[in-house]
Amino acid sequence: MADRITAAVPELAVDAVATEVRRGCEAVALGALAALAHDTDVTFAAMPEVLAGPVEVVARGIGIEHMLRSIHVAHATATEVLLDAAARVIPATHRFAEMRWINGLLFGVVEVVNARMSHEYTRAHEAWLTSSMALRMKTIEDILVGTEVSIGRATQVLGYDLSRWHLAAIAWTDGRAPADPTHVQRTASGVLAAAGCVSTLVLPVGAHSVWAWGSRTAHAPTPSAASEVAPTPNVWVATGMPGVGVDGFRRSHRQAGDAARISSTSTRQGWLLPYDDVDLVAMLSVDVPAAGEFVTRELGALAGSSAGVAVMRRTLKCYLDRDRSLVRTADHLHVARNTVAYRVRRAEQLRGHPATHRRLQLHAALTLVEELGDAVLPREG
Structure with a gap:
């Protein structure tokens, strides 16, 4: 179901958002099956796994229309799977009634999930708009997509000098095991400090991840030194390569993102993944x-x-x-x-x-x- 959603709505196929889509699909699928088996209500739509998705969607600036589209794709997928199963296992004499009941229950699920997720999206969006984080994130996003920005203005908004050497890091927890959000931020800062950075910029992105940059003036940071940092349970970190100025800031983040993407399917067990360990694989596995x-x-x-x-x-x-x-x-x-x-x-x-x-x-x-x-x-x- 999650694969169909991210294929149909590619806006949701990004790192932490895709993770929340998968977790939400799992919770809804289990809840729907329980409702079918025991004829219960669909209060599972209030589960944290279901409602965490809108928070990530808002944090990434993804429109509500994409979230609502994902609900329709999930509904179509569940209907197809359950009706196919009913056609195979239910005797012909009872099949029509059972299929009608399944359809009715699934429409009820969609109605509840739609209402709850829309409410959560609205709440999260209003909170995000009123925070100073919105301006900082907008500035970061403009830099990352290559929009021309005033370096002086951006430095003032971010509280971070963009003219120096930079090293980017992305830190995250998968949300399945408890990890204090401050631990994720602290781990990212610790990695950058170990690499020799003297100033850091750390931005929470959704509930389970942070984007971070560290800078220094005279020399490039040393990503390999970060391996000396003690790991934090249930927290992973991907780092880019050092770069100078706005271009280096942007490029190092892109590299950290590629390393984080590789880590989601990597066979290695470590918590820290530097880009230069997987640069060839990252380039070869874009598709x-x-x-x-x-x-x-x-x-x-x-x-x-x-x-x-x-x-x-x-x-x-x-x-x-x-x-x-x-x-x-x-x-x-x-x-x-x-x-x-x-x-x-x-x-x-x-x-x-x-x-x-x-x-x-x-x-x-x-x-x-x-x-x-x-x-x-x-x-x-």
């Missing part, structure tokens, strides 16, 4: 379906999902990382040299080509799989 097609095309049977194939794939990636040195690959993997040689030959057989064939593309495909895993591997069946 994830296309990246998946590229992986399948380059790897052939080596893109299989079995544990054995995964071992061959990892060994070949390690082998290419080490300039095709069997000795260094064996040392890194703690296996015999002959084992590496066998795995490489087997990987080449599965792929259907030697490792020297389209080596750059092969290495890129293996890098995508290592970082994104199932997101770019073909689905079984």
